[in-house]
Amino acid sequence: MITKLSQIVDEARQRGARRLAVACAADAHTLEAVAAAAAEGIVSPILYGNSDTIIDICNREGIDASGWEIINEKNDSSAVRMAVAAVSSGKADVLMKGLISTDAYMRGILDKECGLLPPKGILSHVSVIELPGRDRLLTVADVAVIPQPDFKQKTTLIRYLIQTAKTLGIDCPKVACIAPSEQVLPSVPSSVEACILSKMGDRGQFGNAVIDGPLSLDVALWKEAAEIKKVKGSTVAGAADCLLFPNIESGNVFFKSATHLGGSEIAAMVVGTKAPCVLTSRGDTPTTKLYSIALACLSAK
Numbered sequence: 001m002i003t004k005l006s007q008i009v010d011e012a013r014q015r016g017a018r019r020l021a022v023a024c025a026a027d028a029h030t031l032e033a034v035a036a037a038a039a040e041g042i043v044s045p046i047l048y049g050n051s052d053t054i055i056d057i058c059n060r061e062g063i064d065a066s067g068w069e070i071i072n073e074k075n076d077s078s079a080v081r082m083a084v085a086a087v088s089s090g091k092a093d094v095l096m097k098g099l100i101s102t103d104a105y106m107r108g109i110l111d112k113e114c115g116l117l118p119p120k121g122i123l124s125h126v127s128v129i130e131l132p133g134r135d136r137l138l139t140v141a142d143v144a145v146i147p148q149p150d151f152k153q154k155t156t157l158i159r160y161l162i163q164t165a166k167t168l169g170i171d172c173p174k175v176a177c178i179a180p181s182e183q184v185l186p187s188v189p190s191s192v193e194a195c196i197l198s199k200m201g202d203r204g205q206f207g208n209a210v211i212d213g214p215l216s217l218d219v220a221l222w223k224e225a226a227e228i229k230k231v232k233g234s235t236v237a238g239a240a241d242c243l244l245f246p247n248i249e250s251g252n253v254f255f256k257s258a259t260h261l262g263g264s265e266i267a268a269m270v271v272g273t274k275a276p277c278v279l280t281s282r283g284d285t286p287t288t289k290l291y292s293i294a295l296a297c298l299s300a301k
Contacts, residue, residue, distance in 0.1 A: 001169040005130045009294040012042040018297040021046045021092035023083035026053040027099035033289030035063045048079040080108035087275050088114045094296045096278040116273040122156045126164050127268040139164050140243045143251035160271045161242040162209045176220035176240035177213025190246035212236035267291035
């Protein structure tokens with residue numbers, strides 16, 4: 001089982017290089033992460049964007065891009081479309097966002113002609129977080145794409161969480177459906193839906209995984225909290241591998257608190273698409289982007 005983000009890089013290296021299409025690649029942090037991934041042997045880069053700027057940045061940062069394919073396209077929207085089309089056609093295995101807004105990047109992914117979302121597909125975002133002092137990685141959804149997931153979307157999000165956790169080598173992932181408390185309260189929709197999702201898990205509707213909820217965040221992550229609150233009969237409490245958040249507000253606040261206040265490191269990708277898509281913030285470090293590339297490569301078919 002993979003317990004550190006650095007081990008994702010090791011595992012991806014063993015599986016061989018994937019073809020990585022980078023949309024709007026003229027960005028120092030992005031190119032640094034791509035160079036690190038290429039040096040690790042996990043990607044063969046195809047860069048889309050202003051070739052002169054890309055080469056200038058590589059020269060300035062001491063990046064050897066001589067063996068990379070660089071497709072010159074000065075228009076950002078066109079560069080995104082070309083990168084997406086490369087993945088859609090099978091020329092590339094993984095898509096990555098460079099120096100472009102998330103909205104423009106997502107429009108390319110959702111393009112009806114050459115985009116990457118299957119018919120009736122549900123697009124989402126999965127993050128893998130390495131929390132200091134914790135003995136396992138934590139997989140969470142959704143912190144960036146679906147504002148208020150309905151019940152059907154939550155069932156899909158759980159499947160994405162389970163799939164990602166199994167990619168990390170967890171045979172039977174433990175999924176906590178987060179709510180304000182462990183009580184099932186009709187006035188709190190997240191607690192009612194968590195209860196139903198938990199029962200679906202009991203009946204095997206999510207395959208080899210354990211689903212429990214409603215669980216508060218502290219009970220899901222810390223055994224001591226579960227003991228103090230006398231939460232009994234839960235194998236997920238204090239040992240969750242995955243967290244399903246009830247909405248984007250709660251998920252995003254947790255995600256940013258873990259990274260900016262708690263010193264956590266992350267990997268993140270868009271899921272529900274025909275191929276994994278790396279989605280990181282323009283302000284993320286090259287290390288975060290390297291881990292995200294490795295996670296997407298490990299998840300690629």
